Amino acid sequence: MQTYINDCLLWQDKRATGMFKSCPEDFVVEEGLDWDFKGQGEHLFLQIEKTNCNTAWVAKQLARFYKVPPRDVGYSGLKDRQAVTKQYFSIRLPGIKPGSYELPEHKEYRVIAHHLHDKKLKRGYHQYNDFTVRLRDVTGDHAVLQQRLAFICQHGCPNFFDSQRFGHNKHNLHRLSAWIKGDIEPRKRDEKGLLLSALRASVFNRQLAERVKKNSWQRVLTGDTVILDGSNSRFQIEKVDEIIRRRAVHKDIHPAGVLVGADSDFVGNSERLAILMRREHLQESYRSFRLNVRQLKWDCQGKDWLIRMRLPTGAYASGVIRQLFRLTGK
Template structure:
């Protein structure tokens, strides 16, 4: 699916992830380990390593089952990332984490914690991304970046959600056709199907420039939370809160049950998913209910600097569940070796 951009054609081209250090990700948790409990709480720096692979290596090093290892989110493989893991030791002493011999993995700190880290437990992520071999108009790029800082970007699901060659969508189609999948593959398939439908709805709203403004029948999400409300009549208070980024319009994460949206929004959503009806019907048969996701994403603390003539460094933070690549695509046309 070709996803329209909100800020026009990207003014720059370049290379993304020429080396892992060009894409740095630091998890922001919003809490500290408790200092006691049966879980080791590890801050790990990994380079060129998959989060799930690291979790399995930690389990092997501690002599526990893989299910005893927890983490808040999957982090990019082709990057340098810092994130927390927990390892349930159940009465065991801590291994010598400083002597851990896992390629590309370094334990930065270790403490004790009273519970397993669950997916989505972190507040967000901070990014530092370096684009190399940059070509294009600097002035136009900086104008575009100012627009992104002021208005945000469409909160698309990134290509990573769909897997290499969009194979997770192929898994979804196989699942909905009756094929049994392992639990992990089933999760990837359902997430990809939901993401494809959400992106289709958001693409419609980007095309008509309504992705960050109110339509009749809107459902709103409180910024920094998953709490939703509406529809309700448009008024000055909603207008003020929308302009202040206190609330965002939402689109559907498809599942069983009625859409919460109404009027123009509901009609647009139903029209957008109609070409993808087999995915929608498949999701309705699974154990998933209708949910909502914000249509608008505003990068926090967005800043940029130039290194010489052909390198641009971007710094910003995003909430959990958001994709850095959907920010980049609004200003760069740079093929992503990972996506």
Template sequence: MSEPSPAVDWPLATAAEFGSLRAGEFRATPEDFVVEEVLGFEPEGVGEHLWLWVEKRGLTTLEAVRHLARACQVSPRAVGYSGMKDKIAVTRQWLSVQLPGQPAPDDLVERLAACGVRVLEQARHPRKLKRGVHRANRFTLRITGAAVNAQLEARWAWLCRHGVPNLFGPQRFGPGGRNLARARAVLARGWRKRDDREGMLLSAARSFLFNEQLAMRMVDGNWRRLVPGDVAMLDGTASQFAVETVDADLIERAERLDLHPTGVLWGAGESRAASEAAQYERTLAERHAALCEGLVQAGVGLSRRALRMRLDQPRLVCEEGVAQLDFHLPRGSFATAVLRELIAHPALTLSGGRQLPGEPT
């Protein structure tokens, strides 16, 4: 009988200085994982779309969308949302529903409450809420276990000072990594919309490739500093610029987290990376040729993502064996990427501690 394969995972940024992680627990209850969307603007107060600021517990965003559509007797396509929020959590976010020339049902608040969606605020707006328009997410997390000690505080301080690897969290890949296994199969035979209506499989494949590229740079020790040919991204924005030569000013700006190197989100199009930075993309294309080619054939457009994220407004309080973390992350970044640098827990690995389906043993 062969030995069981280890959990599929990527390197830790804090391991070199602090060694291996101690075991910890998180999300024992939904109240231990609180997420609040930071939209960055206010609804205008008039328009055919009703925007709802809601709180949900134990529901995915798509489940909340279906409940809202059913309550208003519209298609789920008439409901908009900006970000996908965790299920085992208490989350607050905006949803919108198109109701042209008609009021919302008189008992809408009660109907949603019966489904576990609490309406905190309502406002009208001329447009549907689109994906990815919110600015950030605010997290309040509680962790327990042997990891809650003085070293956790030291690791936290290091992450606040140097930033966190901007890995896609394991939830992007589905339970046990099954979304990635399905993505491999779908891309191998040719992606079709009917096989992946929400685009989750394409997203899983691109996320895996990005994490692989970031892991290569973590191993080489340059995930938080620029190399020649990098495409840099300004912190807190989508502004990018090509880096031909890494001078003292760029080094200093990267050290104070003003800008970050980026990695490619694979797809069709010409990469702006050159020189040393481009070698990582070439290596990625060689190691995962089927995934890369499948994404190009599926017509996904190439884009870029920062390799590092900054913890904004960070705060850590440890009392009686419980650590509470408060921080903001830019949209699209994962709190689980922060947790995996602080505690050892099977759910923070890609496969949840199991052999990843479709991967060689």
């Protein structure tokens, strides 16, 4: 099983080279949660800025601080560890009153805002993420880089799952293969979800790679399922007419690929895989082939390039950067 990441790149040649994530401050993420907080209710919302630590770890620290079960701490999305990120957490505290609670202090994260609300924060509830990414010691043709950034501004780019989904050195895919063969049996629900997510990502990237090869990742074809921009609403295209073409050009709709579930044709070749997916209640869904990159701005600062963008939930800023740069570490 493969990641197909390189096959989802628009340009294989003349990509610039840049140092990526040389320090946490080079990758800044702010979660967009445009809620009107009630100011009362049993859920304490904390907007937290964290540096070089992951979301799940912060959630455990908050559960320990407020002496609640881990299930009573909510967050919308997992944010990068090697980064500076701002995101919300909710903690269920029955009977809490305005001004009657303490705020945690920690060297690796800090509270920058707090509110009371009547609902828990659940996964996928935020609307977008804003990214500020610094590439250091950039080499390459600046004119080509500018042209490609302008292309992404106008047309978007392929919406592939990047390497984070597959684990370090594709560890999640290796574990998944062992699970399918029956060599291992993951016990924890979170790990099962992680491995099945890697499966879905691999199959999706393979579909997307075929569309990139045919230069149809951004075009709507007869028989396609399409997703409305900024929503999960979808419908199937029986015939591509001028209205559909125009909507696709204006990025109002995007062709979509399948995120496989227990009833997908893909799993028919493996009875054990089908059993695993049914047991884990994995439902088929869809993901846009095209990523609409909003508010894309860039600035050359000496040898560095600073790139800002707003992406919908589930999209990878590193995937956008990878379209433009060959990435190096420290």
